Amino acid sequence: MSQPKQQTHSFSALLAGFASELTFAAVPAAVIDRAQDLFVDWVGSALAGKGGRPVEIIANFCRSMGPADGPCEILIERRGTSALFAAMVNGAASHYVEQDDVHSGSVLHPGAVVFPAALAISQEIGSSGHDFLTACVAGYEVGIRVGEYLGRSHYKVFHTTGTAGTIAAAAATGRLLKLSPDQMLDAFGSAGTQAAGLWEFLRDAADSKPLHVAKAAGSGLTSAYLAKSGFTGAKRILEGPQGMAKGMSTDANPDKLVDGLGSRWALAETSFKIHASCRHTHPAADALLKAMRENDLSAGDIAEVTALVHQGAIDVLSAVVSPANVHQAKFSMGTTLGLIAVYGQAGLSEFEHGFRNQEVAEFQQCVRMALDAEVDQAYPVRWIGKVRLRTRDGRIIEVRVDAPRGDPVNALSRSEIEDKFRRLAAFSQATDTSETNTLLSRLWQVDRARQVSLLIPRNPSRRRSPNGPKPQA
Amino acid sequence: MSQPKQQTHSFSALLAGFASELTFAAVPAAVIDRAQDLFVDWVGSALAGKGGRPVEIIANFCRSMGPADGPCEILIERRGTSALFAAMVNGAASHYVEQDDVHSGSVLHPGAVVFPAALAISQEIGSSGHDFLTACVAGYEVGIRVGEYLGRSHYKVFHTTGTAGTIAAAAATGRLLKLSPDQMLDAFGSAGTQAAGLWEFLRDAADSKPLHVAKAAGSGLTSAYLAKSGFTGAKRILEGPQGMAKGMSTDANPDKLVDGLGSRWALAETSFKIHASCRHTHPAADALLKAMRENDLSAGDIAEVTALVHQGAIDVLSAVVSPANVHQAKFSMGTTLGLIAVYGQAGLSEFEHGFRNQEVAEFQQCVRMALDAEVDQAYPVRWIGKVRLRTRDGRIIEVRVDAPRGDPVNALSRSEIEDKFRRLAAFSQATDTSETNTLLSRLWQVDRARQVSLLIPRNPSRRRSPNGPKPQA
Numbered sequence: 018m019s020q021p022k023q024q025t026h027s028f029s030a031l032l033a034g035f036a037s038e039l040t041f042a043a044v045p046a047a048v049i050d051r052a053q054d055l056f057v058d059w060v061g062s063a064l065a066g067k068g069g070r071p072v073e074i075i076a077n078f079c080r081s082m083g084p085a086d087g088p089c090e091i092l093i094e095r096r097g098t099s100a101l102f103a104a105m106v107n108g109a110a111s112h113y114v115e116q117d118d119v120h121s122g123s124v125l126h127p128g129a130v131v132f133p134a135a136l137a138i139s140q141e142i143g144s145s146g147h148d149f150l151t152a153c154v155a156g157y158e159v160g161i162r163v164g165e166y167l168g169r170s171h172y173k174v175f176h177t178t179g180t181a182g183t184i185a186a187a188a189a190t191g192r193l194l195k196l197s198p199d200q201m202l203d204a205f206g207s208a209g210t211q212a213a214g215l216w217e218f219l220r221d222a223a224d225s226k227p228l229h230v231a232k233a234a235g236s237g238l239t240s241a242y243l244a245k246s247g248f249t250g251a252k253r254i255l256e257g258p259q260g261m262a263k264g265m266s267t268d269a270n271p272d273k274l275v276d277g278l279g280s281r282w283a284l285a286e287t288s289f290k291i292h293a294s295c296r297h298t299h300p301a302a303d304a305l306l307k308a309m310r311e312n313d314l315s316a317g318d319i320a321e322v323t324a325l326v327h328q329g330a331i332d333v334l335s336a337v338v339s340p341a342n343v344h345q346a347k348f349s350m351g352t353t354l355g356l357i358a359v360y361g362q363a364g365l366s367e368f369e370h371g372f373r374n375q376e377v378a379e380f381q382q383c384v385r386m387a388l389d390a391e392v393d394q395a396y397p398v399r400w401i402g403k404v405r406l407r408t409r410d411g412r413i414i415e416v417r418v419d420a421p422r423g424d425p426v427n428a429l430s431r432s433e434i435e436d437k438f439r440r441l442a443a444f445s446q447a448t449d450t451s452e453t454n455t456l457l458s459r460l461w462q463v464d465r466a467r468q469v470s471l472l473i474p475r476n477p478s479r480r481r482s483p484n485g486p487k488p489q490a
Numbered sequence: 491m492s493q494p495k496q497q498t499h500s501f502s503a504l505l506a507g508f509a510s511e512l513t514f515a516a517v518p519a520a521v522i523d524r525a526q527d528l529f530v531d532w533v534g535s536a537l538a539g540k541g542g543r544p545v546e547i548i549a550n551f552c553r554s555m556g557p558a559d560g561p562c563e564i565l566i567e568r569r570g571t572s573a574l575f576a577a578m579v580n581g582a583a584s585h586y587v588e589q590d591d592v593h594s595g596s597v598l599h600p601g602a603v604v605f606p607a608a609l610a611i612s613q614e615i616g617s618s619g620h621d622f623l624t625a626c627v628a629g630y631e632v633g634i635r636v637g638e639y640l641g642r643s644h645y646k647v648f649h650t651t652g653t654a655g656t657i658a659a660a661a662a663t664g665r666l667l668k669l670s671p672d673q674m675l676d677a678f679g680s681a682g683t684q685a686a687g688l689w690e691f692l693r694d695a696a697d698s699k700p701l702h703v704a705k706a707a708g709s710g711l712t713s714a715y716l717a718k719s720g721f722t723g724a725k726r727i728l729e730g731p732q733g734m735a736k737g738m739s740t741d742a743n744p745d746k747l748v749d750g751l752g753s754r755w756a757l758a759e760t761s762f763k764i765h766a767s768c769r770h771t772h773p774a775a776d777a778l779l780k781a782m783r784e785n786d787l788s789a790g791d792i793a794e795v796t797a798l799v800h801q802g803a804i805d806v807l808s809a810v811v812s813p814a815n816v817h818q819a820k821f822s823m824g825t826t827l828g829l830i831a832v833y834g835q836a837g838l839s840e841f842e843h844g845f846r847n848q849e850v851a852e853f854q855q856c857v858r859m860a861l862d863a864e865v866d867q868a869y870p871v872r873w874i875g876k877v878r879l880r881t882r883d884g885r886i887i888e889v890r891v892d893a894p895r896g897d898p899v900n901a902l903s904r905s906e907i908e909d910k911f912r913r914l915a916a917f918s919q920a921t922d923t924s925e926t927n928t929l930l931s932r933l934w935q936v937d938r939a940r941q942v943s944l945l946i947p948r949n950p951s952r953r954r955s956p957n958g959p960k961p962q963a
Contacts, residue, residue, distance in 0.1 A: 074719045078712065082574040084557045101555040174737040179683075206691065210652075210698050211705055213686040216732035217724040218679065224722045225683050232684055232709070239551065246547045249697045251690040259689035259809075264647040265737060336732075 028274040029255045032162065033202040035278045036155040036188040041147040044154050048282040049464065052150045052157070054434055055118055057460045058289055059128040060092065060472065061438035062117040064447035065365065066110030067093035071224035075109045075231055089137040090471050093447055097471075100137040100242075101235050104186070108133035108234035109227035112178070114365055115347045116441060119296045120157075120287045121424070122398045123164025123181065124172050124329060127287060129230045130182035131156035134238040135189040139469035144193050146466035152192035157284035160185025165273040166255065169397070171266040173332050179214020179229030180265065184255075186237025194245045206250015207240035209261050220336045222345035289423040289434070292363040294346075297330035298353040299421040300392075300402025305357050308406055308416035316358035316380055318408050324350050325389035325403035327396030334386065346372040351381030354404075365444045400424070431461075448473060501747040502728045505635065506675040508751045509628040509661040514620040517627050521755040522937065525623045525630070527907055528591055530933045531762055532601040533565065533945065534911035535590040537920035538838065539583030540566035544697035548582045548704055562610040563944050566920055570944075573610040573715075574708050577659070581606035581707035582700035585651070587838055588820045589914060592769045593630075593760045594897070595871045596637025596654065597645050597802060600760060602703045603655035604629035607711040608662040612942035617666050619939035625665035630757035633658025638746040639728065642870070644739040646805050652687020652702030653738065657728075659710020667718045679723015680713035682734050693809040695818035762896035762907070765836040767819075770803035771826040772894040773865075773875030778830050781879055781889035789831035789853055791881050797823050798862035798876035800869030807859065819845040824854030827877075838917045873897070904934075921946060 041049070066072045076094065079102040086096065089103030093110045097103070111117050112129040119126050131153050139149045163181040171177060187208035191201045213232065218225035244250070254260045255274065262269035277283075292302050301324035308314065324330075333348065340346035346368055347353070355377035356363035371377055392401045402418040420426050429437070435457060442453045455474050463469060514522070539545045549567065552575040559569065562576030566583045570576070584590050585602040592599050604626050612622045636654040644650060660681035664674045686705065691698035717723070727733045728747065735742035750756075765775050774797035781787065797803075806821065813819035819841055820826070828850035829836035844850055865874045875891040893899050902910070908930060915926045928947050936942065 071721055074716055074721045077719065078715050081715075082557075082572040083555070099555040174732050203696070206694075206696055207698065207701060210688045210691060210702065211686045213684045215683045215724070215727065215734065215737055217727055217730040218683060220730065220732070221679075221722070221725045223676070223679055223724050225680065225724065228680060228716070228721070229683065236705070242551050242554075243547055243701070246550065248544055248547045248701070249694070251688070251696050251698065252694045254688065254690055257690040257693065259647050259693070261688065264688055 027253050027256065028271050029205055029253050030198070030202050031275050031278065032159055033205050034198040036159050036192055037196055037198040037201040039151055039155045039192060041151045043279065044151060045282065048154060048285050049150055051285050052153050053461070053464055054431065055128050055284070055287060056132055056153065056463065057438060057457070058118060058434055059111055059132040060456070060460055061441040062114065062128070063092045063107050063111040063133075065116055065441035065445050066113040066227070067445040067447040069110070069113045071227050072110050072113050075227060076106045079106050089140045090473065092473065095473070095475060100141045101238060103137040103140070104133045104234040104238045105231040107136065109231040112230040113227050113344070114441070115293050115295060116290050116365070116437070118287050118289055120161050120164070120283065121400050122286065123161045124177050124397055125160055125164035125181055125185070126178040126230070127157045127160050127182070127185055127284070130178060130186045130233045130237065131160065131189045133234040134186035135193060136469070137238065138190050138193045140471070142193065143468040146463045146469060148193060149466070149469050150464055152189045154282070154284055155192045156185045156189030157287065158278070158282070159188035161283040162274050162276060163255065165276070166269055166271065167262065167266045168268040168270060169329070170268045172329060174216060175265055176214035176216055176226070176229050179233050180212040180261070182230065182233035183208045183212040183237045183240070186234045187240040190238045190241035191244065194241050196241060196244055200244045202252055203248065203250040204240045204244035206252065206254045207243055207248060208237050209254030210251065211236040211240065212261060216333065219333070219345070219348055222341040286425055288421070288425065289429045291422045292353065293365045293368050294353045294363055295333060295348045296400070297326070297333055298350050299423070300400045300418065301326060301350065301404050302353055302357050302363060302402070303418045303421045304402035304404040304416045305354050306361070307418055308404060308414055309358065311416065312414055314408065316376060319358065319380070319406055320383060320409045321407040322354055322384045323405040324354065324384065324386045325392055325405060326386050327393040327400070328388060329396060331386060331388060340372060343368050343372055349381065350386055351384035352377065354384050355380035365440065500726050500729065501744050502678055502726050503671070503675050504748045504751065505632055506678050507671040509632050509665055510669055510671040510674040512624055512628045512665060514624045516752065517624060518755065521627060521758050522623055524758050525626050526934070526937055527904065528601050528757070528760060529605055529626065529936065530911060530930070531591060531907055532584055532605040533929070533933055534914040535587065535601070536565045536580050536584035536606075538589055538914035538918050539586040539700070540918040540920040542583070542586045544700050545583045545586050548700060549579045552579050562613045563946065565946065568946070568948060573614045573711060576610040576613070577606040577707040577711050578704040580609065582704040585703040586700050586817070587914070588766050588768060589763050589838070589910070591760050591762055593634050593637070593756065594873050595759065596634045597650050597870055598633055598637035598654055598658070599651040599703070600630045600633050600655070600658055600757070603651060603659045603706045603710065604633065604662045606707040607659035608666060609942070610711065611663050611666045613944070615666065616941040619936045619942060621666060622939070622942050623937055625662045627755070627757055628665040629658045629662030630760065631751070631755070632661035634756040634759075635747050635749060636728065638749070639742055639744065640735065640739045641741040641743060642802070643741045645802060647689060648738055649687035649689055649699070649702050652706050653685040653734070655703065655706035656681045656685040656710045656713070659707045660713040663711045663714035664717065667714050669714060669717055673717045675725055676721065676723045677713045677717035679725065679727045680716055680721060681710050682727030683724065684709040684713065685734060689806065692806065692818070692821055695814040759898055761894070761898065762902045764895045765826065766838045766841050767826040767836055768806060768821045769873070770799070770806055771823050772896070773873045773891065774799060774823065774877050775826055775830050775836060775875075776891045776894045777875035777877040777889045778827055779834070780891055781877060781887055782831065784889065785887055787881065789849060792831065792853070792879055793856060793882045794880040795827055795857045796878040797827065797857065797859045798865055798878060799859050800866040800873070801861060802869060804859055804861060813845060816841050816845055822854065823859050824857035825850065827857050828853035838913065
């Protein structure tokens with residue numbers, strides 16, 4: 018039954034109204050700063066995806082279907098295109114090497130869906146830096162709440178970044194297009210009815226993950242554009258009797274949709290990733306690092322490792338037994354802990370060159386996961402790290418970390434964000450040192466931009482082939 | 491766990507292999523003929539969408555994001571574009587006025603998702619008419635089985651045409667791109683992980699339906715292109731523990747996926763729509779027509795109508811109480827039966843001009859739906875029509891039809907298909923009489939085409955503005 022008057026009070030409508038009406042002045046300065054940090058980190062993640070085989074396939078498809086040029090920058094190529102394809106390619110690129118940000122409570126990768134859509138629109142319509150950052154905050158606030166709303170049951174089957182992420186991208190794009198509250202609600206309706214992404218791909222080490230993000234960013238952007246032109250959507254796509262929660266969740270909690278709107282800035286709860294692996298491995302990885310340092314252990318001293326984890330880790334990582342490639346290895350608790358043990362870190366290079374190392378493989382064999390009541394109880398708001406080791410000389414050592422590195426309580430400084438950025442750019446050779454310096458300088462000043470413009474310097478003498486250097490695995 | 495060898499025997503793999511390896515010679519001539527009939531009918535449906543407000547919004551978006559020109563024809567405009575956007579716009583156009591084909595058992599609109607994707611690719615790569623029709627058969631066979639597999643529980647919340655339709659489009663496109671069985675399985679994996687579409691939009695008379703089809707056709711086509719380039723997908727996206735059935739159904743039956751592959755030609759079970767309304771209204775509409783003819787009744791003689799229906803009708807149509815616009819009226823049992831009673835038919839013009847007619851509105855008030863055990867038991871394989879009338883002079887009349895008009899047992903002749911086509915083209919003024927004649931002639935000969943080429947004559951002196959005539963409601 019159509020009841021338009023009553024639905025202006027629905028949770029979907031409240032969330033849409035918040036996104037539509039968010040002003041730069043209403044966002045605390047510290048949150049704006051954090052948004053800028055996350056933006057810098059996201060650009061680094063996007064650069065790191067250059068040359069990745071699945072990323073390049075998506076990029077080639079977009080090139081063949083799109084215009085020859087356009088105002089929206091493809092960060093891994095030296096050309097522009099229309100907003101839809103820039104969002105798709107940049108999104109895909111940023112969600113390939115497993116270095117993009119993650120929000121623990123919603124199990125969402127907000128940056129990978131919000132920034133590509135927002136950047137594309139901003140470059141197309143010439144948004145100010147203030148509008149750009151405000152819109153990105155709106156995207157994070159919406160996406161995180163939708164992810165928390167859809168809950169743990171959703172995440173068992175669906176890739177929340179692909180589903181909730183579609184609405185996050187619609188919110189950010191919609192704010193930049195200055196949608197009214199009603200139009201923003203229409204954008205949510207269109208986005209939610211395109212929301213998709215299933216975890217089944219991971220069992221087969223298939224390429225779908227960057228595709229999920231490309232589609233979420235692209236579909237969210239599409240939804241906002243359509244709404245601007247008067248295209249209507251369901252008014253209760255999230256909570257309605259034939260909506261997202263009904264179709265894709267069994268524990269959706271509507272209070273989460275509007276939790277602390279305007280006072281709780283969920284963006285500031287977002288974590289930076291250090292280890293180049295699925296975030297579910299990070300708490301145990303950090304606990305293992307601590308255990309080895311505190312007890313002066315090397316990999317060879319350890320006979321057995323039990324990672325004491327939350328259910329989400331089991332849901333996602335159990336599918337991976339023997340990683341078939343680098344990407345799937347990033348979803349292996351055993352491989353991640355093996356790299357930590359053998360190399361002291363599990364970064365891009367360690368995964369690239371070390372995931373099949375003999376010693377790493379042997380270490381992987383002695384790793385198992387077990388559900389831990391305390392860790393699971395705290396999940397997903399807190400991701401406690403715990404490991405139990407049995408050493409070869411018979412000691413049992415149990416170590417705990419309250420929060421993995423990169424969580425807000427254990428945050429990265431701007432200098433550490435820059436170091437990570439440079440490693441990512443160098444890894445894929447997307448930009449050389451000089452370009453990286455210029456780019457970083459522009460990124461740190463985006464808040465002051467009168468109009469967000471091209472980020473990467475286009476020096477014709479430095480033009481690279483669109484296909485970049487050697488492809489990664 | 492990754493088990494590539496065993497999964498070559500999965501139902502998903504068998505279905506993908508069937509689609510990949512289908513040859514023209516293997517398809518009975520009568521099925522090829524029916525495919526051609528459905529193609530003609532689909533083109534008519536696409537033309538009828540010209541000028542529809544939501545269709546034009548999607549078309550404008552695609553124009554702004556796509557290349558200035560391309561080899562793939564947009565049937566409602568006089569220009570070409572890339573395959574992705576041609577598929578999206580033609581798909582959307584064909585699923586707006588509720589005249590496109592429907593397969594009863596799967597509750598799927600196969601034509602609206604298969605033909606736009608297949609036509610676009612065929613025009614891009616210059617496929618033969620034989621390949622085009624074979625690929626469309628593959629699309630129908632796959633899509634219908636996936637729809638039947640996902641079942642009634644899926645359809646309660648999800649729009650099967652948007653979800654299963656994505657895989658149908660991938661199958662047709664993949665066959666034209668000559669994907670190997672493994673590549674076709676990858677295409678299914680990519681398609682299934684993008685499958686989306688929720689019924690919630692209908693409660694608010696929102697515009698989403700053509701968007702669902704645009705996305706299904708576009709995402710299916712995308713999946714096939716990606717697979718051709720080596721992009722991998724889940725090998726059991728349909729039946730796996732984190733796949734479509736797990737996420738979006740509670741009564742999925744795997745046997746349906748491979749039911750009679752190669753012997754049962756589900757395409758030939760597809761129905762043509764006569765009344766310009768949701769197919770769930772058609773059985774009752776035909777029963778009412780029969781009742782009124784047999785008993786020489788006019789609208790004013792009838793005091794009350796009970797449409798004795800299956801559950802699917804209640805699931806979809808109950809949401810509409812007081813139709814807000816023409817499109818929503820097509821999902822109103824009461825309005826549809828009112829038009830039948832007052833005008834003797836419920837076609838495009840009757841809906842456009844009569845849905846708010848006083849007499850129709852009064853008739854609508856006396857219509858109710860009730861679940862009928864016999865009708866529901868036969869559903870969805872058979873859609874039995876039953877109505878019970880109470881006349882003003884106190885008679886109770888119950889009438890039944892075994893199958894609504896347009897079902898294979900009650901099929902349209904080629905002459906009737908042409909008549910319908912002309913009505914659709916004239917309704918939107920997409921083509922004038924001369925163009926319609928040329929177009930029909932080309933369509934009826936597509937099986938003989940060496941290369942599928944442009945369908946609508948491009949006479950520069952007849953060039954219309956891309957925005958067509960006055961927009962519909």
